[in-house]
Amino acid sequence: MSGTAAGGTAEVRGFWQRLGLPGLIDVHTHFMPERVLDKVWAYFDAAGPLTGRPWPIAYRHAEQQRIDTLREFGVRAFTAMLYPHKPDMAGWLNSWAADFAARTPDCLHTATFFPEPDAPGYVADALARGARVFKAHVQVGGYDPADPLLDGVWGLLAEHGTPVVVHCGSGPAPGKHTGPGPIAAVLARHPGLRLIVAHMGLPEYTDFLDLAERHAGVHLDTTMAFTDFTQRLAPFPAAELPRLADLGERILLGTDFPNIPYPYATALDALAGLGLGDDWLRAVCWQNAARLFGTPAPPG
Template sequence: MHVHVDDSDVSRYVTDLGLPGLVDVHVHFLPESVLRKVWAYFDAAETHYGMPWPVQYRTPEPDRVATLEKLGVRAFAPLVYPHKPGMGRWLTEWVTRFAAETPAAVPTATLYPEPDVADYLGAAVEAGARAVKVHVQVGAFDPRDELLRPAWGLLADAGVPAIVHCGDGPIRGEHTGLDIFAEVLTEHPRLPIVLAHAGMPDFTGALDLMHRFERVHIDTTMVGTPFSLRIAPLPPDWPARLVDVADRVVLGTDFPNIPYPYVQQIQAIAGWAAADDRLGRDFLRSVLHDAPARLLRI
């Protein structure tokens, strides 16, 4: 199946696969004041990353929700993340309201190592949060922090997946690296985890964690797109390596903050499916809908 070069083709492509729509586990909606700062950061990407990062979908919030609908996204996880203490509760309460008012959005939460993390996270899980965003790089915290132990235990017991950015891409953080997060998983082996960006750039390390821990998933966010291949090339045998873990690969995109059209992520995944006969259309249906729908309990 061929995906053309335009976003307007995505919905038809998904329908042709026999799917009711896409389920995207890695989408960002944030309070306006926070989002403006995030976009300003990407505007200065040449300073941070040494290359421009033109945010593709810089539109008002209702337009962004409408864009996802036009793309055929039937459900998405709106992810929020704090960069300092005191933001975790506020952002979790904000995104809970956003999800309640946005039919396609599933309720989510976030966390930060602080004394009340188990309180606000527990309240969010009790209220129906189906995913929790953890941004080790932006938050600049150690995921092994003693303050987070009750939070990890709570999520493991509740079976709520944490979508964790703990890889070293696009730049290394003080506490990034899959080896560090592996220590959290060793202590909480039942913790459902989605390694954001498939652990970029340590794709091999991400697959190793999937083989070691049965509840570890990877999302496709930015993986294999022309933009990312310049800075984080995939192993040449990437499609073959996905065969054994195909049911734990889930669609993620980073909408709206990506520096290219949404369709490019779908094209990348379609390319992997076409490259190995053991993947094919079943893999596409799983990644684009079935596996993320199962993970988010849709």
């Protein structure tokens, strides 16, 4: 496939149509309040020192245009990954996300949290309002996921079986609490959690594959992994491809839309280029997420 950030619709639709899928489910897309997203984009605009390469935002468009783009691509369900970087922020983000989900029915209602005394309360409120997936960003938040202030949160999420997308790998830059150790401590206390490790856990791919093999509820999303952009920074070890195939029922399509520095189709090209076969692609791009979230195929 080829395409530009401004187009590529035919390439994306051709990908899933060739596989006989009803579309795509993308578990790692970002929608958040405009002033928060502006700060995120400013971070990526200055990300050159982190990556050694420019990081142009490929889909730097107004909110409705970004929604329309995903729909044109045939993304039937997507998320609104948002996250706080300080206390007293998560509850406000959750209110915004609930409103966004109410006006965007193909968005999987997303919520978030931060280690603070009222976290269990507002997480319970988000679940009561219909939150279907949570986002935790250990790197940006700078917190230990095993912080005792979060123990009640993890317990609630495990009890409800609600998936949590966790950026806990050390890419693109390590944090004090990134890497497999801190999140493994959470799983030791709450083994029933349904965790989705963002970005395949890059660059600690092997360690997070190990974690998935030890815990049946651990999944990994493909966000930015395997693309040329990321392979130059943190290459996925070819020796681990057989394990990636064996864990095919727990790998989920994620892209980081709109914050990617290349066309959406590039992420799909990278998955196809792994050579793991069409059945694996069908599972990753639709079936696994449909099973995890109970997402029905669209009519017609």
